[in-house]
Amino acid sequence: MNKHINVAILQTSDIHGAIYPLHYGDNTAAEAGIAKISTLIKQERAKSNNVIVIDNGDLIQGTPLTYHYAKYMRQEKNPLSLILNHIGYDGAVLGNHEFNYGMNVLHTAVTESQIPYLSANILHKSTMNPYFGTPYIIQTIEAGVRIAILGVTTHYIPNWENPDHIEELVFEDALSSTKKWVQYIREHENPDVLIVSYHGGFERDLETGEPTEILTGENQGYAMCFEVEGIDILLTGHQHRSIVNQKVNGVTVLQPGSNGRSLGKVHIALMYDDNQWLIQDCYSELLSVEGIEADEAVLALAAVYEDKTQHWLDxxxxxxxxxxxxxxxxxxxxxxxxxxxxxxxxxxxxxxxxxxxxxxxxxxxxxxxxxxxxxxxxxxxxxxxxxxxxxxxxxxxxxxxxxxxxxxxxxxxxxxxxxxxxxxxxxxxxxxxxxxxxxxxxxxxxxxxxxxxxxxxxxxxxxxxxxxxxxxxxxxxxxxxxxxxxxxxxxxxxxxxxxxxxxxxxxxxxxxxxxxxxxxxxxxxx
Incomplete structure (x- = not known):
């Protein structure tokens, strides 16, 4: 058996409906969008079979195209669901903006997805079970290496969202939910790597620990790194920051910005020793889409939506x-x-x-x-x-x-x-x-x-x-x-x-x- 394995975790977050690489205000070119991200993902997969791709939330809202779809084309399939299916994501986490167009649009996006939506702390009000399905997934790759990915969303959503859009939901505290599920996964799944994908950010300076905002609970990434035992990697978002190649209390952290300007990548080097896989090295980087060609297949999937949006905009x-x-x-x-x-x-x-x-x-x-x-x-x-x-x-x-x-x-x-x-x-x-x-x-x-x-x-x-x-x-x-x-x-x-x-x-x-x-x-x- 190969005693050394390298794994790449690829992350998008806060895409906000950006498919085409353009500014809708004047249709000028933009170095952004998931069509360019798709090309980068293809390049990474060409290098290795051990690639896992996660979206961290705020995917289906944010551009005139997604607005036009939600208002005038909702009888059609959600364009972002089509694209994530085509690219072959392994999982997705719900962001706060997923709820902006109402539950009907969100339900359509989730049910049309061929990938699991991970939602540990968004619960059904009547059952108190995860509303959108599974809290986590286990991905098994080369040599039986088992990688757990837990999805958590900022619980601050009721402070922003239209109550009619979330009336069936309970948002459990993200930090306490993460503690509970990380412990459960460690005890019952015994993964070799445990990743938390959190649609939320950091409430404190990563080096000094000093608060960078009023501590409302909206962002709990720093607390997760210090108060939850067993996290190897924390993927974050929500704040639209670019956080790369940093560790907080030994946890590798990453945040890839917004609108598909960068693809986040975590490198994991695993070594088999004493009948177990150990993380030998782990670090993150950001892969910029600047100069990257957009994936024509992704553009084609959204072409009808885009054409109708452009007509409407004019x-x-x-x-x-x-x-x-x-x-x-x-x-x-x-x-x-x-x-x-x-x-x-x-x-x-x-x-x-x-x-x-x-x-x-x-x-x-x-x-x-x-x-x-x-x-x-x-x-x-x-x-x-x-x-x-x-x-x-x-x-x-x-x-x-x-x-x-x-x-x-x-x-x-x-x-x-x-x-x-x-x-x-x-x-x-x-x-x-x-x-x-x-x-x-x-x-x-x-x-x-x-x-x-x-x-x-x-x-x-x-x-x-x-x-x-x-x-x-x-x-x-x-x-x-x-x-x-x-x-x-x-x-x-x-x-x-x-x-x-x-x-x-x-x-x-x-x-x-x-x-x-x-x-x-x-x-x-x-």
Whole structure:
């Protein structure tokens, strides 16, 4: 028997529906997408038979193609399921965004997959058994080497997701579930290698152990490495980070970024000694898709979906009179502007309330040109958010504004810049909100927590005990982005339509939209 065996574990995570290597905003080429990843996987399989491929979640949502499929083509097979079947993945883990299009779309994706979905801690409410099937798989490769892969998902999903999408589910604490199942696998399966594939990230600095975020339980990767005995490799995701060739408490860890820009790879060297296989060496690397040709077979599988998506994206919607372009994202966030005011107006009109907040989700958002198409809508409103109206107090509004004000800091020259906590380890520009219906000023020269220097409603200072009905997206209404003041507040109205549809309908009804700025808020430094 060969006493030395090498194994390659290949990982994708946070693909977010990226199939074609392009930017949908303008159809320019992108060094990204699962079609390029497929070529890399083929190359790795050509080198060895001992290759295992795992997707770590957030697969089926995130591009205009997946949105168009979920809204208009759901009678067809899920394109990402077709592609993973074709590539021949060995398993997949559910991510938080898998639930965004509702359980019908997710069920279709799971049932059409020829690969197992691993979900140890997402349980059926009535049986308390894993809802989507098996918690783990055992892959047996050369010489009978047995590799266990346990799938776990961040349990923080109920803080973001539409309750109707997850009403049958219970999300067990990911850390405690991992402890339970790792112990079970070690005792009952006795694998030679045990891998945890966790759709979640790291809550602490990998070297110092210092917290890098508020410890809500959303990301528990660091705790898993220190508190769960028996993990050899921890595959992570969710944070869109590139983490490579690192060990935490002896556990090899990996995170491959997002949108199919890199394929994660863990090298395992095994040696047979004293009637058992031992890990002699284990390290990780990232294989970039830059310069890699897209797999034509994968592109062909998605061609019908892509063609219909492109036709839909080019449909004219209406026109803008005035300027709603994003020329400087920082300026958009420092003083009132027409684009954000327009989004808030749509939200207020839809909800029938007079206070709203929203964000500029990404620095790559282009804003709206004079002639608007669906491509413009989905390029600016990139998430399938719905709306909620919640009843909150003046104190909650002030606390939320203070939370947003943390987005800014002053550099050595006294100029406003972005707080690194909103850019590292993951860009979180979407967690800075701008409001309509109230008048406020944020002074960034003040200490954090004391930056709201003016706050009014209908020309009068807001009383902290006053109650207000405010419309915001469902992610924020659930407390997403550390807006804990919104959690468990009365829901006055739930609006289940996606914001991209609401924006489209608003423009279609009017034909022409005037770009307006009422200057109800500003950010200052003195």
């Amino acid at each position: 449909q004219p919607i209406g026109t803008i009179e005035g300027n709603m372009l994003v020329e400087d994202p920082m300026q958009i966030r420092i003083q009132d502007n027409a684009l954000i005011e327009f989004i808030n107006k749509v939200q207020m009109h839809t909800a029938g309330v007079d206070i709203s907040n929203t964000a500029l989700f990404d620095n790559a958002s282009p804003g709206f040109k004079h002639n608007i198409t669906m491509r413009d809508i989905v390029s600016n409103y990139i998430y399938p958010n719905t709306l909620k109206v919640i009843r909150i107090t003046g104190q909650d509004i002030k606390d939320a504004l203070e939370q947003s004000a943390q987005y800014f800091m002053l550099d050595n020259n006294g100029a406003i810049t972005v707080n690194p906590s909103f850019t590292e380890p993951k860009p979180q520009h979407y967690n800075y909100d701008m409001w309509e219906g109230i008048v406020y000023t944020l002074n960034i020269s003040k200490p954090i927590g004391e930056r709201v220097v003016s706050l009014q409603y209908e020309g009068q200072p807001i009383h902290l005990e006053q109650e207000f009905d405010v419309v915001m997206n469902n992610y924020r209404a659930g407390g997403g982005g550390n807006y804990m003041m919104y959690q468990n507040k009365p829901v006055i109205k739930d609006i289940p339509m996606d914001m991209s549809e609401l924006i489209t309908s608003y423009i279609l009804e009017r034909g022409t939209i005037q770009a307006t700025v009422n200057h109800n808020w500003k950010v200052i430094t003195d």
